[in-house]
Amino acid sequence: MNLQTLIDYAPMLGQGTLETLYMTVVSVLFSYILGLPLGVLVVITGKNSLASMPKFNAVLGWIVNIGRSIPFIILMVALIPFTRMVVGKSIGSTAACVPLIIGAAPFVARLVETSLEELDYGVIEAAKAMGATNWQIIYKVMLPEAVPSLVRGVSIATITLIGYSAMAGAVGGGGLGDIAIRYGYHRYEYEVMLITIVLLVIIVQVIQSIFNLVARRIDKRNR
Amino acid sequence: MFKIENLTRIYNTGNTQVKALDGVSIDIDTADIFGIIGMSGAGKSTLLRCMGMLDRPDEGSIEIDGVDVLSVTPRQLIEVRKQIGTVFQGYNLLMQKTVAKNIAFPLELSNTPKEDIHKRVTELLELVGLSDKAQSYPSQLSGGQKQRVAIARALAVNPKVLLCDEPTSALDPLTTRSILSLLKEINQKYSVTIVIITHEIGVVRSICNKVAVIDNSVVVEQGETKAVFESPRSPVTRQLLNMGGDTL
Numbered sequence: 001m002n003l004q005t006l007i008d009y010a011p012m013l014g015q016g017t018l019e020t021l022y023m024t025v026v027s028v029l030f031s032y033i034l035g036l037p038l039g040v041l042v043v044i045t046g047k048n049s050l051a052s053m054p055k056f057n058a059v060l061g062w063i064v065n066i067g068r069s070i071p072f073i074i075l076m077v078a079l080i081p082f083t084r085m086v087v088g089k090s091i092g093s094t095a096a097c098v099p100l101i102i103g104a105a106p107f108v109a110r111l112v113e114t115s116l117e118e119l120d121y122g123v124i125e126a127a128k129a130m131g132a133t134n135w136q137i138i139y140k141v142m143l144p145e146a147v148p149s150l151v152r153g154v155s156i157a158t159i160t161l162i163g164y165s166a167m168a169g170a171v172g173g174g175g176l177g178d179i180a181i182r183y184g185y186h187r188y189e190y191e192v193m194l195i196t197i198v199l200l201v202i203i204v205q206v207i208q209s210i211f212n213l214v215a216r217r218i219d220k221r222n223r
Numbered sequence: 224m225f226k227i228e229n230l231t232r233i234y235n236t237g238n239t240q241v242k243a244l245d246g247v248s249i250d251i252d253t254a255d256i257f258g259i260i261g262m263s264g265a266g267k268s269t270l271l272r273c274m275g276m277l278d279r280p281d282e283g284s285i286e287i288d289g290v291d292v293l294s295v296t297p298r299q300l301i302e303v304r305k306q307i308g309t310v311f312q313g314y315n316l317l318m319q320k321t322v323a324k325n326i327a328f329p330l331e332l333s334n335t336p337k338e339d340i341h342k343r344v345t346e347l348l349e350l351v352g353l354s355d356k357a358q359s360y361p362s363q364l365s366g367g368q369k370q371r372v373a374i375a376r377a378l379a380v381n382p383k384v385l386l387c388d389e390p391t392s393a394l395d396p397l398t399t400r401s402i403l404s405l406l407k408e409i410n411q412k413y414s415v416t417i418v419i420i421t422h423e424i425g426v427v428r429s430i431c432n433k434v435a436v437i438d439n440s441v442v443v444e445q446g447e448t449k450a451v452f453e454s455p456r457s458p459v460t461r462q463l464l465n466m467g468g469d470t471l
Contacts (some may be wrong), residue, residue, distance in 0.1 A: 090283075112278070120313075120315070122311060122313050122315040123315050123316070123317060123318075125277060125311075125315065126309065126311060126315035126316075127305070127328075127332075129275050129276075129277055129304060129307070129309040129330070130304065130305070130309075130328065130329040130332060130376075130377075130380075131302065131304040131332060131333070131380075132332050133301060133304035136332055140328070140331070140332070141317065144317070144319055144320070145317060145318060145319050147319060147321075150250075195352045211367075218319075219319075219364050220318060220319045220320075220360040220361075220362060221318050221319075222398060
């Protein structure tokens with residue numbers, strides 16, 4: 001690889017990395033703001049749970065499934081008018097966050113659901129026996145007890161969103177995916193594409209390692 | 224203080240109906256250590272779940288100190304549950320919280336002031352002999368220690384009655400003995416009524432002053448432990464006595 005290429009493109013690659021990280025962080029944050037309550041709602045309205053509402057639960061399940069079955073690239077294009085309404089434009093990293101958040105929220109809801117379903121029902125029943133209200137059971141028992149598992153879920157969501165954000169590059173979202181497509185695919189500058197891939201691999205590895213470490217550290221079930 | 228009359232609980236499993244409890248009546252006085260013994264599947268746990276307001280019987284009545292607890296509003300139900308401490312076979316501790324935090328949990332639920340919580344938790348840790356484990360996590364404790372934490376937690380809000388669901392079934396004989404003597408100590412010190420569900424006759428023999436034998440969803444006999452065990456009238460009682468007659 002030509003060192004000069006690297007130096008020439010360094011500022012752009014740095015910018016792209018920052019954009020990717022920006023899109024990822026913002027979309028993870030907001031997809032959890034939407035997905036976490038949604039996941040909790042799915043769990044507590046389920047069969048034999050705190051606030052069992054089978055019909056409502058089925059409707060929620062449908063909404064989540066529909067959200068998850070739309071291919072992201074289609075969602076991105078379909079949401080352009082909505083994105084323009086929310087952020088005032090449909091191009092750029094901030095604009096890309098809108099479909100990323102909406103696309104990831106149902107996925108996050110399922111991750112949260114899985115984490116909460118893993119909990120031992122005995123603990124929830126014990127809290128009930130102690131006179132905990134449903135609300136107290138959710139925020140004092142279910143969520144705190146599921147934290148290590150929820151953190152692992154965040155790592156999955158984050159890495160998935162890095163992948164999605166690269167896709168957002170295809171429609172002018174910026175970030176490393178954008179660079180890879182413009183230089184690698186359209187201009188046949190494979191070196192640049194290779195570097196973006198290496199950068200993405202590094203980002204994913206680092207994030208995964210950090211989350212694994214954190215999840216293990218905070219899990220008090222490990223002696 | 225705990226008066227159960229004609230309790231019936233029917234479970235629908237598919238097309239078949241299972242009567243887990245069939246006209247069960249039990250009378251427990253204040254400061255009793257009341258044993259409910261029976262084989263697996265006899266209906267003991269269902270009875271305890273009904274007594275702890277975790278399950279609702281289909282028929283019958285439950286009175287605590289003269290209050291009909293089956294006809295209370297959902298809001299009152301939460302208050303009723305606070306008068307009943309429950310200890311489970313599987314401990315059911317919060318795995319992500321320290322021992323001290325576990326014991327503090329029921330107090331936090333009722334918004335007890337922080338200083339009061341601290342005082343009470345220290346007291347309870349001393350009572351169950353785990354003062355040095357306050358900052359440990361449940362995963363770092365032995366089964367017996369976990370059950371001590373569970374007992375301390377159940378006692379935190381000064382319940383009138385302590386319901387114990389097979390509290391020693393997962394423990395070795397030595398630990399079982401120490402847990403039972405702890406329960407006895409609590410009963411004598413605070414006059415807390417204790418109800419113990421068990422399948423081990425030794426448990427009843429060592430600490431229960433009264434006993435009810437339950438078989439096939441029905442109470443077959445009940446009364447003072449001594450009297451019941453000296454002249455058992457039902458075949459099940461005799462069978463249970465033959466199985467593990469030793470005092471723990």
